[in-house]
Amino acid sequence: MRAEPDGMERLPVFLRNVRIGFGGRAIQDEMTFTIEDGEFIAVLGPNGAGKTTLLKLLLGLVQPETGEVRIFGRKPRRGNPEIGYAPQFRTLDTNFAVRARDLVGFGLDGHRWGPGFPSRKRRMLVDQVLEEVRASEYADVAVGELSGGEKQRLSLAQVLIANPGLVLLDEPLASLDIASAHEIISLVGRLCVSRKVAVMLVTHDINPLLQHVNRVLYLANGRCAIGSPETVITRETLSSLYNHPVDVVEAMGKKFVLGVET
């Protein structure tokens, strides 16, 4: 089954007829979609719909039961330098032992063995990416003294410093106040354009992202739908996805999905 034009397979993400399961149960079936360079995708869906499992699939930590997965034209593999992944849970809250710049530097050479000496070039790279996420101001402050929003910026910087083509952010907005969430989102939106990096951002609430994302990937009930927020977050699409009546109400410029547990 080879017929796809070469260009399609070189995309950041290419999935065709992918089925992922867990303990014999299918979490997602017939997943087919592609993501292009510089695209900002929100990944939505109820708990257990397979959002994290999808990220693990792309990272090569979970194997597809059937179907074809390509990351920049190659099979997913562990430790793929083309993917930057910011995990959801971080235990940095009480850490006073390192500065913001140390945490970002880990993204560059924290996985390398050997003595390793500080260099001007390394410092410059760290400074550059700190500037890019607007974190220069607290570059030398201990991580434990920073707010949730500031730590999210560092998390992003740690991922970006390795220069990935695809960035996976698992619930970066969880436990952020609305103002900080908005700032992280517009920052990610800018980075997609300036770096041409594709971003998949897992979230529970689409509203702060509505104006920023290119497309929404909605996972539910073992299936998925992808498209612009206007086409995916509708009564028709979600009702057919969930396979039972769902309503979408718009109020105050926000969308509310009724009839499901999100």
Add this chain to the structure above:
Amino acid sequence: MLKELLTSQIIAHAFIGGAIVAVVAGCVGYFLVLRAQAFAAEAFTDIGFAGATGAALLGVESLAGMIILSLLAAAGLGILGNRVRGRDVEIGMVLCFALGLGVLFLSIYSRTSALHSLSGINILFGSMLTINSKDILLAFASCATAVGALSIVHRPLLFASVDPAGAEARGVPMRALSAAFLAILALTTAACVLLVGILLTASLLIAPAAAAVNLTNRPARAVALSVATAVGVTWLGLVLTFAGTIRHLPAGFYISALAALTYGASLVLRKRFRTMRAFEYPHADRETG
């Protein structure tokens, strides 16, 4: 004349041995404190005690006994969990059991002669006055190995200790790294216990590094500060032992007391540090957007 020479050589050995222990304990201690595994170090020193007395009973080199038992314990802890953080029940039980074994070996061993009983006390609380040049060479070789291994793994180890989720995402082998660190810790404690006893080993592993982490948030500076503090505390303790007005107080008392004092001082200084930072950044939540 001869007596004086002998004394001065004993003193020189004490200073050299103390410095070796302080340098390695300062380096390894930094990661120990970051990983919140101080209790594991305590357990290793007690296991080392059992190993040393057991080896003495069997007539084997005590360093060998300590290293073998400590490495076995490291392997055990490694199998127990990829992170020893918070494994306090298991470690506590192993610690007590090891100490009990050590006491058993010691009681059998000391029945043979009074000298043997004294050597057991030395392993526990350290007599820095009985360090001979063979001990120094052995300890130096072990400590150099430990520091060399640490220099190879220090970047992933720091990453994994500070930001485990990030490190795992970046492909750092967490389990292997944890096991490697425990092995380094086992080797370090064994060599240090040989020279200065379990009390000083634990105290030099924990207090200087914890004080350094309180005083700076730069990793390289913290390691340097930790080593400097450990060496300073050890040498000052020895000076007080040899030259103090109240002589014959054991070096172990002076050094462990100074180490604890340094940590106490760092707590006071840290409070001032943090308040200054808070003033500089009144609301960390303020964004730059």
